[in-house]
Amino acid sequence: MNSAGKTKSTRTAKGEQTKALILNSALDLLRERGYEETTMRAIARKAGVSLGNAYHYFGSKEHLIQAFYHRTHGEHLAAALPVLQKETSLKARLLSVLRLKISTLEPYHEFAGVLFKTAADPHSPLNPFAHDSAPTRHDSIKLFEDLVADTKARIPGDLRAELPYLLWLYHMGIILFWIHDSSPKRARTYRLIDQTVDLLDKLISLASNPLMRPVRKRALKLVSELRDMGLAEA
Amino acid sequence: MNSAGKTKSTRTAKGEQTKALILNSALDLLRERGYEETTMRAIARKAGVSLGNAYHYFGSKEHLIQAFYHRTHGEHLAAALPVLQKETSLKARLLSVLRLKISTLEPYHEFAGVLFKTAADPHSPLNPFAHDSAPTRHDSIKLFEDLVADTKARIPGDLRAELPYLLWLYHMGIILFWIHDSSPKRARTYRLIDQTVDLLDKLISLASNPLMRPVRKRALKLVSELRDMGLAEA
DNA sequence: AATTTTTACTGAACACGTTCAAAAAAAGTT
DNA sequence: AACTTTTTTTGAACGTGTTCAGTAAAAATT
Numbered sequence: 001m002n003s004a005g006k007t008k009s010t011r012t013a014k015g016e017q018t019k020a021l022i023l024n025s026a027l028d029l030l031r032e033r034g035y036e037e038t039t040m041r042a043i044a045r046k047a048g049v050s051l052g053n054a055y056h057y058f059g060s061k062e063h064l065i066q067a068f069y070h071r072t073h074g075e076h077l078a079a080a081l082p083v084l085q086k087e088t089s090l091k092a093r094l095l096s097v098l099r100l101k102i103s104t105l106e107p108y109h110e111f112a113g114v115l116f117k118t119a120a121d122p123h124s125p126l127n128p129f130a131h132d133s134a135p136t137r138h139d140s141i142k143l144f145e146d147l148v149a150d151t152k153a154r155i156p157g158d159l160r161a162e163l164p165y166l167l168w169l170y171h172m173g174i175i176l177f178w179i180h181d182s183s184p185k186r187a188r189t190y191r192l193i194d195q196t197v198d199l200l201d202k203l204i205s206l207a208s209n210p211l212m213r214p215v216r217k218r219a220l221k222l223v224s225e226l227r228d229m230g231l232a233e234a
Numbered sequence: 235m236n237s238a239g240k241t242k243s244t245r246t247a248k249g250e251q252t253k254a255l256i257l258n259s260a261l262d263l264l265r266e267r268g269y270e271e272t273t274m275r276a277i278a279r280k281a282g283v284s285l286g287n288a289y290h291y292f293g294s295k296e297h298l299i300q301a302f303y304h305r306t307h308g309e310h311l312a313a314a315l316p317v318l319q320k321e322t323s324l325k326a327r328l329l330s331v332l333r334l335k336i337s338t339l340e341p342y343h344e345f346a347g348v349l350f351k352t353a354a355d356p357h358s359p360l361n362p363f364a365h366d367s368a369p370t371r372h373d374s375i376k377l378f379e380d381l382v383a384d385t386k387a388r389i390p391g392d393l394r395a396e397l398p399y400l401l402w403l404y405h406m407g408i409i410l411f412w413i414h415d416s417s418p419k420r421a422r423t424y425r426l427i428d429q430t431v432d433l434l435d436k437l438i439s440l441a442s443n444p445l446m447r448p449v450r451k452r453a454l455k456l457v458s459e460l461r462d463m464g465l466a467e468a
Numbered sequence: 469a470a471t472t473t474t475t476a477c478t479g480a481a482c483a484c485g486t487t488c489a490a491a492a493a494a495a496g497t498t
Numbered sequence: 499a500a501c502t503t504t505t506t507t508t509g510a511a512c513g514t515g516t517t518c519a520g521t522a523a524a525a526a527t528t
Contacts, residue, residue: 011474011475011476011525012475012476012524012525014475014476014523014524015475015476018476018477036357039513039514039515040514040515040516041513041514041515049477049478050477050478050479051478051479051515051516052477052478052479052480052516052517052518053476053477053478055515055516055517056475056476056477057476059516060515060516061515061516113355113357114355116355117351117355121347121348121350121351177460192456192460195456196456199449199452199453199456202449202452203449203453206449215433215436215437215440218433218436219433219437222426222429222430222433226411226426245495245504245505245506246494246495246504246505246506248493248494248505248506249505249506252506252507273483273484273485274484274485274486275483275484275485283507283508284507284508284509285485285486285508285509286486286487286488286507286508286509286510287506287507287508289485289486289487290505290506290507291506293486294485294486295485295486
């Protein structure tokens with residue numbers, strides 16, 4: 001069995017091809033119709049494959065979403081990494097990276113809600129704290145590590161260490177807002193990004209003040225405990 | 235039709251009785267078996283009623299959860315209000331109210347995950363920003379209004395106005411943690427409450443400092459915009 | 469080359485949430 | 499009391515996600 005016994009590993013070139021075919025069919029339908037309206041039967045039909053075969057490669061409908069998540073993260077990464085070369089300030093980097101995230105996700109807005117729907121369920125393999133989604137989550141946080149790493153802002157070491165995780169959480173919050181955002185061209189979300197990035201920048205400066213050291217230490221210790229806990233769970 | 239055309243209003247004493255019977259059967263089963271393992275058919279059977287009849291009173295399985303949410307909130311309120319009489323400090327009140335919330339929810343820990351599962355889905359009538367759940371949400375926030383209202387801490391007016399909503403969000407975060415908490419007697423959650431309440435108290439003092447006024451104003455304006463948005467949506 | 473073992477694939481079956489037309493019961497009306 | 503309207507209740511039906519025993523094909527082994 002695999003990590004959680006759901007998705008079988010592919011052993012054959014033919015199999016790899018079929019698996020990709022199913023995933024592409026699924027993403028097409030999800031983009032067009034959203035989650036509920038995209039049935040496993042429709043996915044299999046579009047891929048020219050039997051229903052059972054789809055389940056051979058993807059243990060459940062949710063596992064297809066995990067594959068989607070992995071793919072869009074790759075797209076986002078490809079778009080965001082060049083930005084880290086050009087921009088050096090934390091603020092400018094954050095602004096670009098978040099805007100790119102939203103534009104990458106945009107084609108899937110209709111069905112993205114389901115991501116968070118299951119994300120909060122402890123029994124779902126999709127929830128961000130679950131063992132199954134650890135690799136994708138780690139990849140996702142790594143982008144924010146790179147973002148923070150070589151920025152020349154004066155940030156105390158303790159805060160700098162936790163900042164990637166905190167920014168990742170913040171970026172999840174932005175996505176949650178975007179999911180509920182039905183304004184034209186997602187204008188509200190982009191405005192929220194502008195405002196919160198600006199505010200965050202100020203708050204980081206504030207927290208970096210030596211006078212803040214005791215409170216900062218306390219808060220960061222709490223954050224690190226919370227962060228570690230996810231890995232320790234079943 | 236009702237608020238969203240889902241739950242029919244009851245017109246008869248007999249109907250009221252049947253509705254209560256179904257809800258009680260549902261809550262019993264949910265407590266014993268959790269959400270997935272509790273089928274609508276089992277609920278109907280336990281209530282001695284046909285499947286279709288269950289759907290006559292509760293438009294969907296999720297609507298039963300909304301009823302659960304309403305009921306446990308009532309229990310929590312009954313336990314928490316006396317505390318506001320005895321305790322006067324914000325810190326002590328918060329500590330008690332949160333601990334009571336967790337102990338009220340405890341019997342339903344197994345299935346509470348589904349609360350958050352659907353809570354983040356924009357299409358679900360259960361999501362906290364949805365129109366359907368507005369009454370329960372408002373009731374829930376009201377408790378924190380009472381909690382803040384007559385406390386004698388020196389808190390600036392702008393912060394005091396938003397504090398109930400912020401504390402409600404915070405309390406949702408605590409519940410989210412509790413859902414994932416599998417430690418004995420939920421020790422981790424109680425520890426988290428202790429630590430975060432302590433920290434929150436310090437942060438409120440900090441934010442009340444006149445020097446913080448500009449940043450505070452900015453942050454609170456953002457929060458109030460976010461809060462209003464929920465009501466404006468479809 | 470024949471045989472065994474592993475992988476890819478099929479389609480029928482299951483239990484579930486949900487819907488709906490229609491029957492039974494109750495309440496309201498004349 | 500007879501009739502109409504409304505509410506309650508039923509049970510069959512639909513489409514869904516998922517499972518599984520079994521078949522076809524490919525790879526590994528002899």
